[in-house]
Amino acid sequence: MKFWRNPEYQTLRSELTPEGLFLDRRTLMAATGALGAGTILNPLAADAAPQKPQTAGAPPATAAAAAQAPQPGATLTARRTTYAVADVLSSEDAVTGYNNFYEFGTDKSDPARFADKMTVSPWSVSVEGETDAPRSYGLRELVDYSKLEERVYRHRCVEAWSMVVPWVGVPMADVIRKLKPKASARFVQFETYLNPKEMRGVRLPVLDWPYVEGLRMDEAMNELAFMAVGVYGKALPKQNGAPIRTVLPWKYGFKGTKSIVRIRFLKSQPPTSWNKAGANEYGFYSNVNPEVDHPRWSQATERVIGGKGFNERRRTEMFNGYSKQVASLYAGMDLAKNY
Numbered sequence: 001m002k003f004w005r006n007p008e009y010q011t012l013r014s015e016l017t018p019e020g021l022f023l024d025r026r027t028l029m030a031a032t033g034a035l036g037a038g039t040i041l042n043p044l045a046a047d048a049a050p051q052k053p054q055t056a057g058a059p060p061a062t063a064a065a066a067a068q069a070p071q072p073g074a075t076l077t078a079r080r081t082t083y084a085v086a087d088v089l090s091s092e093d094a095v096t097g098y099n100n101f102y103e104f105g106t107d108k109s110d111p112a113r114f115a116d117k118m119t120v121s122p123w124s125v126s127v128e129g130e131t132d133a134p135r136s137y138g139l140r141e142l143v144d145y146s147k148l149e150e151r152v153y154r155h156r157c158v159e160a161w162s163m164v165v166p167w168v169g170v171p172m173a174d175v176i177r178k179l180k181p182k183a184s185a186r187f188v189q190f191e192t193y194l195n196p197k198e199m200r201g202v203r204l205p206v207l208d209w210p211y212v213e214g215l216r217m218d219e220a221m222n223e224l225a226f227m228a229v230g231v232y233g234k235a236l237p238k239q240n241g242a243p244i245r246t247v248l249p250w251k252y253g254f255k256g257t258k259s260i261v262r263i264r265f266l267k268s269q270p271p272t273s274w275n276k277a278g279a280n281e282y283g284f285y286s287n288v289n290p291e292v293d294h295p296r297w298s299q300a301t302e303r304v305i306g307g308k309g310f311n312e313r314r315r316t317e318m319f320n321g322y323s324k325q326v327a328s329l330y331a332g333m334d335l336a337k338n339y
């Protein structure tokens, strides 16, 4: 483990953020019209007019069209779902301004400052390994933009802070089915884009680049596993992992892979970036677990970012509150050993 920072240091940093930057839930809803049924509408959309219509249902006609990613910030239409939580949403400013994307630097403000250089369209994902359909897929072959859904998930970082985020995307299981994994595939690995010309942070060996993460296949097929292409009703900003990233709300945030360019189906457990950096601190599973502390800090509580009670601490819940959906995946496993 090299650069992971002490959470209390992050507390100090965030206290430097003017509180006026963070909108409360009511202001946010009024601003975005988020109460509208069925779709997410955003008056800011005019500032970020998409280059192509984003809601066309027909599949892309050519490989070039399939690889066209929406411009970050373009309005997306998404179906409301019952995946919601009682907690107050974190403000859009917090979600898009307080990030971990070490390829752009290790400070929370670096991704929003420096990710702009990253090319996110056209975008293809190479699918490899134990699959009957290995090849390069244009983004729109993986994700049908006419079938997007919104899910509000809790997001718990291993650094002991948390947010509540309205993601837009598709179930991971739907994407995986299209990729025809063989029965021999027991794990799936996701890999992030890597380009030193566009990513100033990779000049330093903070992690063994490219960023890689992995899941067991049954975890990847769980109903909660999500491939996000948007947040707050708009195509993902680059700092959040445009144009496509994984979201796994019962796991620590680092299990989510941003800006994915490769998906590998594997027979055995793949290496993962943070586990390589510090195996005694970051396990392969990394399920949120208030009873298993990080060697250098407690995981019993978390600091809430960008929501009501800004910076208040709350108790961390087992599997981040998603036990009902995921506990059975780990039946019989010692979660202190398989952290």
Ligand code: MTE
Pocket: 095, 098, 099, 100, 101, 102, 103, 156, 157, 158, 192, 211, 239, 240, 241, 252, 253, 254, 255, 256, 257, 258, 259
């Ligand atoms: N993916 C890449 N490629 N690089 C990263 O540094 N950071 C992880 C995860 N995915 C990271 C990454 C961590 S530690 C967290 S908490 C989440 O992204 C943060 O996602 P957010 O910035 O959208 O909140």
